[in-house]
Amino acid sequence: MNTGSPTSLADPPVTASRRRILARTRLDFWPDGLLLVAYTFAYSLGFTGIAIHEWLGIGLGVVLLVNLTLHWDWVIRTTRKLVRRGGRERVVWLVNLLLLSMTLCIASGILISQVALPRLGITLPASSFWRQVHGTTATLTLILVPIHAALRWRWIVGVARRFAAWRPGRSR
């Protein structure tokens, strides 16, 4: 039988709130990490081969869409700051550039697909323009992804430490 003391009755809202924060942090941390690792693999075409490269790219597109949706408020906020203020916010324009280049990279990759789309029954005519756009935006994204991660390195280290210290069943 569960007979909680007055303090334990007062505890649940606090614990629930903390859990929610942790869940939100997890939701921020893992998809970003996944995007970084997946992009690293996808860029190494010689290692993955064309089929894995393309499927990984499509998966990246889906994760990017979800990630952007979850952080849409932040995207709007950053873009507004970009227009209004200077200082450190000037650096953050890189992030918006990253979103733009990654979106174009994935879209152009889908448009020049040789394996994934034909397997789904979709065939698009070859285009040298999109091939060129894909190459350029992929290189730009490769430069911007580590910069994006490095700009938030304090947060990454902090969260990684918390995850390393976290044990199931132990409230923090």
Place this chain on the structure above:
Amino acid sequence: MKFVRHLSAVVLAVAVIVGLGMLWAHACGGGPGSGSSLRRAPSHEALLRLEQVKAGVIRVHSGNGFHLADTGDLIRTCVIEAVLATVVITGSAVRRRHRRGGVSPPPGRKAACRCRHGLWRQRSIAACGSAPMMLASAASSGASANPAGPGHAWPGHVVP
């Protein structure tokens, strides 16, 4: 509901980006099908490479799976990312240190307290004589200036 609203905004933004790309492609005369309609003769290097492939000098992968022999490609990507991240982190750390005037935080008080003049809390009153950020509000509200005494921990003190 909020998720759906944001998702539609994201999809719209992506559609705009791709649409602009399509317009660009159209303006450049490189729209879909341009690769097949504007066929050029293959370059000398491409022909040479094709000969080498046919002769078996260059191995060609089927492209359907990982090629563990080609880890060089993956390593190169990782190195590029690591170098760029290191440069940004180092720059950020140096800038942060410079902003703090090269004064490292006292042990056990990493980023908690600094006075208005950028000196660390323990030195602030003795060295520059300025009040920490919380002092002004405490003085205006009639509270005692520093309950712990000068040069000691200041509860609730914020970084300027």
